[in-house]
Amino acid sequence: ALQNTLTQNKLQALLQVVSALPHSQALAAQLQPKVEQTYRYGDSQTRYMDMVLPILMGFFVFFFVFLVSGMAILKERTTGTLERLLATPVRRGQIIFGYTISYGVLAILQTLTIVLYTVYVLRLPIVGQIGWVIVTNILLALVALALGILMSTFATSEFQIMQFIPLIVVPQIFFSGIVPLDTINPWLAKVQYILPLTYVANADKKL
Template sequence: MTTSTGTSTSVPPSAAPFVRAKAISYSRTTATATRVLSQLRHDPRSIALMILVPCVMLVLLRYVFDGSPRTFDSIGASLLGIFPLITMFLVTSIATLRERTSGTLERLLAMPLGKGDLIAGYALAFGSLAIVQSALATGLAVWTLDLDVTGSPWLLLLVALLDALLGTALGLFVSAFAASEYQAVQFMPAVLFPQILLCGLFTPRSNMHPVLEALSNVLPMSYAVDGMNEVLMHTDVTAAFVGDALIVAGCALLVLGLGAATLKRRTP
């Protein structure tokens, strides 16, 4: 490295990673995404879990409340966002854990592939599947199961997609703390179940104990449910809906960043 006076200075070894840091590369990111999608193509069970299970659950829910369609209308929109989040969390955490424990991630990081490229590639791959999943579930709920929404179905699709991306980000993050697929599944009660109980699905959050209400205010699933309810009750895009969507998107980006930070962890 040369200073302004023309003298040459050496870069300390500890600073080398920062000097070599590069912006996220489109080609490396898409190559990573293509590799992940190619692997998933040979795993029909994971594809079925991501694509079909949310649709099956919505159909089951619709006919559970066959005699009370208004009940389905009141909770169907919320579950339209929760189901993709759960399935993407499970699939992403298990798929990423396999690559951590097999040493694939360590080998990739030894190549000219930055952590940003890697995490963006995973997000792109699973995000592509999330788009398909959310589109199928939303279309099924609105045009086949007659989910009655006041607002635009496209807004439902947007929130469902953000929820699926949030589930992807959470799955990438928690995979760093599991040593086996069984342990990855065990994280679901710890990470998702409290959010399901406190998101306002069963009772308005304002009716909860003040401590639980305060806790629900910092959980992203609460804002996903609030966003779905805004679409359910309003014909136009409201400021509350925009705020809810931005919070869910911001949480997804934050967790993706945390997931990138865990890539420095070495697997045994």
């Protein structure tokens, strides 16, 4: 801060000396400091919603896949379908693998719908290729699918699945970049490194 003050004082003194010379106005205009703005993402026309929209896109992908997978697996278990499958010669690993494949395909279709709607209907600006946006959000959907299946094993009703939302889903949006993390305690900001939406939000903003 002291060095910047000395530099400004020297510049002001130089401008005062130049102002006393002939053609001082033209020389002073040339010596005026010029401020140049550069943008890491977007340009001067970028709005706040253009910055938030990639994060919200990933959030809705995570939220809907987590909710649908958790509810569906819980319904299979509470209605007795899963117990009847366990009574067959099919192994448990094969049952889980089958559920993962079927709901994984549904999660991919749901992710494609959300991403394409956001890009082409809501006009999300993309600098790179849309394929990478789709890939990153599909990976996020698969993580949400795994978490939904995991949480469904601890729940005994749909209401308990809803109770997992403040624990699993809500922190995703607060630590994904919508809320500035430089204003909170550093130890609390480290929570973002264990949340999948943080990485997908950073990737989507760069794409």
